[in-house]
Amino acid sequence: MSMSRTTAPAASSSPPARPATQKDGRTSRRSLGRRLLGRPEVGALIAAILVYVFFFAVAPSFRETSALATVLYQASVMGIMALPVALLMIGGEFDLSAGVAVTTSALTAAILSFQLSMNVWTGVFVALVVSLAVGAFNGWLLIRTGLPSFLVTLGSFLILQGANLAVTKIFTGNVASDSIADMDGFDRAKKVFASEFSIGGVSFKITIVYWLVFAAIATWLLLRTKFGNWIFAVGGSNDSARAVGVPVNFTKIALFMGVGVGAWFVGMHLLFSFNTVQSGQGVGNEFLYIIAAVIGGCLLTGGYGSAIGPVIGAFIFGMVSQGIVYANWNPDWFKAFLGVMLLVAALVNLWVRRQATRR
DSSP states (O other), rough: OOOOOOOOOOSSSSSOOOOOOOOOTTSSSSOOHHHHHHHHTTTHHHHHHHHHHHHHHHHGGSHHHHHHHHHHHHHHHHHHHHHHHHHHHHHHHOOHHHHHHHHHHHHHHHHHHHHOOOOOOHHHHHHHHHHHHHHHHHHHHHHHOOOHHHHHHHHHHHHHHHHHHHHHHHHHHHSSSOOOOTTHHHHHHHHHOOOEEEETTEEEEEEHHHHHHHHHHHHHHHHHHHHHHHHHHHOOHHHHHHTTOOOOHHHHHHHHHHHHHHHHHHHHHHHHHHOOOTTTTTHHHHHHHHHHHHHTTTTSSOOOOOSSSHHHHHHHHHHHHHHHHHHHGGGHHHHHHHHHHHHHHHHHHHHHHHHHOOO
């Protein structure tokens, strides 16, 4: 009886080929160009380059180093306030009292120091307390009532505007504070808030340095801290932020108080630069701060933006405000030009975001 032997097939030395996996558009890695376009400040950077090249070509005086110093000074005063306003906008809120709050801070320090014959540093610290209190009040009232920040801060704007004028007239008899140039501590405070430094024979204001330092701090705060995550979260949705444990009330009030700190600092700069303050100044500047933030890529709906964007937006403001002068144009066209820049920047930012999200 014969037996048949079945021979097993030889094992293959290589494993079977795996089926090719299809890439899912949701997990595919974006190119470097699309990642750059996803940054909020890219549209503002493109606009800043175009504005600079434009005024560089049409205004010969704009090319001088002294002109750059003037542009940077204008941008720094605007930009210091635009930074906390931008953070507040990323958090989903507005502050229409920011412009007159600067004047309130300066008037508080000037009137208190002069009327009580105190060292100006006392007025400086009291002005800081007042500015923080105004910001805290705006944030508290927003949380307490649930009213839109537009309405809450519009009320604060009107209160501060009227109080600035009325209180100044009560103590000084006119619409401006008395000069504090000869009071104790003035020279030291001027060195802190309104000094100058020279590079290559060109004078630059110290506010430029403060502006860049504050921008670096704001960038670190947004991108490297838990508080930065809270800002983006509350700007996206209060309910969703609460659901994951974000202290929404604390974050909102802190952001409004941050605007108060910015108003205090700019107010001190203006006071120690000119020795006196006009009670009616600052009206309308709140819109310029918002414009700088929007040009810099912050969304009006909140939850999106950066700290670098308003820096670039403020720089564009400085270039436009001074470039018109250096080009010998009628300065009456400044606001019209600024409005065009706002619309163009908004459209560029919209295009950039759409390009960045395309697959």
